[in-house]
């Protein structure tokens with residue numbers, strides 16, 4: 001409860017004790033828990049792109065407008081010269097951290113809160129670290145204990161990403177049991193993941209799509225790798241439904257056909273697939289983002305639908321680093337800031353069928369990011385350690401989750417220590 005409401009209730013009790021009947025009157029001045037003043041708001045869902053104040057009360061956005069009166073607000077953040085956006089949604093992460101193996105309850109998955117808020121991220125989508133057999137453990141161990149909102153794509157493999165032979169086991173790819181678990185945990189499960197399979201069969205993709213159809217949720221494909229390669233065109237034009245997702249869009253690993261061929265041309269079916277509703281996700285990772293793919297593809301007019309990190313210990317200490325570094329790469333490759341923010345907020349929210357997320361509408365949960373856009377000389381590195389130089393870099397100043405400040409780089413929400 002805010003101080004103002006507390007005082008109002010106390011006064012009411014005293015007057016009630018004296019036999020005075022209280023008729024609640026319209027309060028003359030609004031009271032807010034937090035007001036972010038003077039920033040440049042980018043909220044693609046609501047077509048807002050300009051100077052606005054943002055007011056928060058009881059964990060919700062209550063107003064986005066010019067010149068909000070902040071005189072009675074508990075906390076006022078001065079954000080002029082900075083960008084204010086919805087909390088960032090990272091569509092592709094691995095957060096099932098534990099002492100098991102690989103990314104399923106494993107040491108390569110990272111505990112969410114340590115790596116999200118510093119980059120303005122308030123929602124992560126763990127794609128495939130868990131399957132129907134261990135999503136319950138993931139929920140009690142990580143999801144329920146994290147301040148970051150953690151959503152889940154269930155691996156079509158029942159044991160999730162335990163690595164090695166576990167992920168090649170066709171007998172553990174059960175569409176029906178995956179769909180049952182998706183419905184049981186529908187508060188957190190928003191999709192199905194197919195990944196890392198290295199055989200010549202379409203079976204894993206088909207079981208994934210079957211599970212997605214049964215549970216009415218999208219499927220994300222990490223297309224693995226096999227020689228001779230499976231047809232990327234068949235995957236994109238025939239196997240996937242509109243709304244399904246290809247991740248690692250700008251990767252080129254052995255056994256997976258890249259979207260830009262050796263002649264430097266974007267495969268024509270890539271844009272056709274995007275036009276029929278297939279979603280292209282970045283999923284940068286430790287091995288799945290190359291400038292030699294991304295730059296020619298973007299020069300030929302192809303933009304990814306969603307920007308994401310594929311966060312795990314292997315990617316965060318390599319060229320990927322964090323969500324803002326990946327977003328900054330796309331900014332320097334020619335996407336404008338509005339497109340970059342949309343691909344990291346409202347677009348992923350739509351892809352995972354969570355229209356309550358990724359925007360600053362009145363009544364929405366108050367997940368907010370405040371950024372500086374630094375100008376200077378910066379280097380960006382891909383997964384083969386090749387570098388692209390750029391002049392723009394996003395830096396997270398402040399992150400708000402559920403109305404509470406959870407990260408503040410320069411103390412812009414704090415009082416001076418001796419005042």
Ligand SMILES: [Zn+2]
Nearest residue numbers: 092093094310
């Ligand atoms: Zn991944």
